[in-house]
Amino acid sequence: MKNIEIYRHKKILVLGLAKSGVAAASLLHELGAFVTVNDKKPFEENPAAQGLLEKGIKVICGSHPPELLDDGFELIVKNPGIPYGNPLVRKAVDHHIPIITEVELAYQVSEADIIGITGTNGKTTTTTLIFEMLEAADKNPLIAGNIGTVASEVAREASSDNTIVMELSSFQLMGVRTFKPRIAIITNIYEAHLDYHGTMDEYSQAKVNITLNQSEGDHLIVNGDQEHLLELVKDSKAQKIFFSTKQPLAEGISIQNRKIVWFDEEIISLDEIILPGKHNLENILSAIAAVKLMGVENEAIVRVLGSFKGVEHRTQLVTEMNGRTFYNDSKATNILATKSALEAFQSPVILLAGGLDRGNDFDELVPYLKGVKALVVFGQSADKLAKAGKEAGIRSIHHVDNVEEAVPVSYSLSEPGDIILLSPACASWDQYKTFEVRGHIFTEAVHKLKESL
Structure with a gap:
């Protein structure tokens, strides 16, 4: 740690x-x-x-009184x-x-x-992929930030031999002043968290803060x-590397003839990748770009992508049961x-959906529900999701109390x-x-069902 x-x-x-x-x-x-x-x-x-008070740190609890600032603080860590x-x-x-x-x-x-x-979607998968690829190449990575251990705890233990792979939210990036990653990734930006940020402009700018202090060597x-x-990143001083799943790129990383190509170098065939989903191809491309910049050989990349099944709770393969895949x-x-x-x-999908009703x-x-065979809904938003399912033409829609109850119901509606x-x-x-709790309960219910069959 720098003192x-x-x-x-x-x-x-x-x-x-x-x-x-x-x-x-x-x-x-x-410090x-x-x-x-x-x-x-x-x-x-x-x-x-209580633990901080024992260290001799002043503690004020119970509310956030504005008059607290009358004490003359020079900085707030929020x-x-x-x-x-x-x-x-x-x-x-x-x-x-x-x-x-x-x-x-x-x-x-x-x-x-x-x-x-950072990005609206794909942060966790991309962060994990980079970590796994660097680890496979013996590059001494550490994982931190919005995933894994708190960033400052990791940083205080890291040496110059390490690389910290850090997932960052817009909430975190609103509070940076000198933060300067050697490599920054923005996976995508879509409308999100407007209840916190207020406007799409503020949300987008928070994301772009990841490159705010980067220089030509980054x-x-x-x-x-x-x-x-x-358009948002056009003023960044960093060297830009683009990725695309839609068009071949002579410079950057893209998909050509069902192969991932880094500039003019073929890395891996799509047929060798087991992580499902078009959205995950974006995550894979950005992760490969990052580790190629870190000098990782293709063998390590291929090895990880040939075994990586996804991040827990993110299109995570749970198990296969009598021809059904959860x-x-x-x-x-x-x-x-x-x-x-x-x-x-x-394949035909039986979708389990529902949760907090945010008013939307x-x-x-609806257009994405057209291929859904049956819909099992729960939580505050159950009726709204059922309405969307009916508009999509789903004939089999079922209401349950919770995720645990949804598992056996969904199985009863399924076929191999x-x-x-x-x-x-x-x-x-x-x-x-x-x-995470919701995902664990789902996973446990699936395994419980498997044991009973």
Whole structure:
């Protein structure tokens, strides 16, 4: 870890705990800052805050009082989940107090190069693929950020022999000032998180912050099939590498004659890749581009793509049962992700969907439901999804209470050769704490059913 001096004796407020807040507070304390932590959860119910107090860090719990800023803080490290509309945050902005997120600290102390990955969809799969390919090539990668361990915890342990592969959300990237990855990837940008960002422009700009400080010696890998994205990154100083699933590229990475081609070098045939889905080809192309820039040989790339079945909860193969194949796509918390999942399969699909009702309809999902054989719906949005299913002409639509109940019902509707796909198109919070919990319950129900047959 770089022993930086810029925070020594500075008054810094860490706003919001969770894992990233605890890591940021501990790191800043170690770097000599005068740290105050403010978390909404009451102190007596807050083991994280209690642990920080034992280290000698000042802790204020129970609410986020705007008057807290009267203490003269020089910097705020904000939990990414706290919106900028929060009264304390608004007051900080009005008083021109700098606000960063924990990934900025990670960059500042890291001795390792960083590969940063962002985008609306595909971040987790791309991040995992890069990590697996670098590991297969003995390049000493570490995985961090929105996936894996908190970025600053990884960065404080990393050496110059490592490479940190870091998944980054728009929430995190809104709070960067000097963050500068050696390689940045923007997988795609679609409309999302407008409840947090307010406008598509703000959301898009947050994503583009990943390349804000890159220079001519850095690389930006970007989706060449999205014209609006190309316009957004036109001022980046980094060397741009484009990927495309729609057209051959003489420079960059694309698909030609059913082979992935890096500039003029054939890497792998599509027939050797076991990860399903057109959307995953975008992830694969961007991942290959990143590791080729890191000097990874084709043999390691081919080995990973010949065995990689997907990230947990993201079009993840669960098992095959009497000719039916079960996939866990619980991470599909929006319509776009479910569209991509449905496009991945040619076989008849029995779709399990539903969850938190965010006020939207599912009209744009209707064309993608045409190949769905049966629809099993649950959660707050069940009626809206059933309505979309009827509009798509699905005759077999069934309401259940939850994901666990959906599994045996979906099996009873299936025949050999069918795909049974959990791809909710909704967040999980109406019934489950996280999409991971929802996915685990689905997976456990599938295995329980298999044991009973």
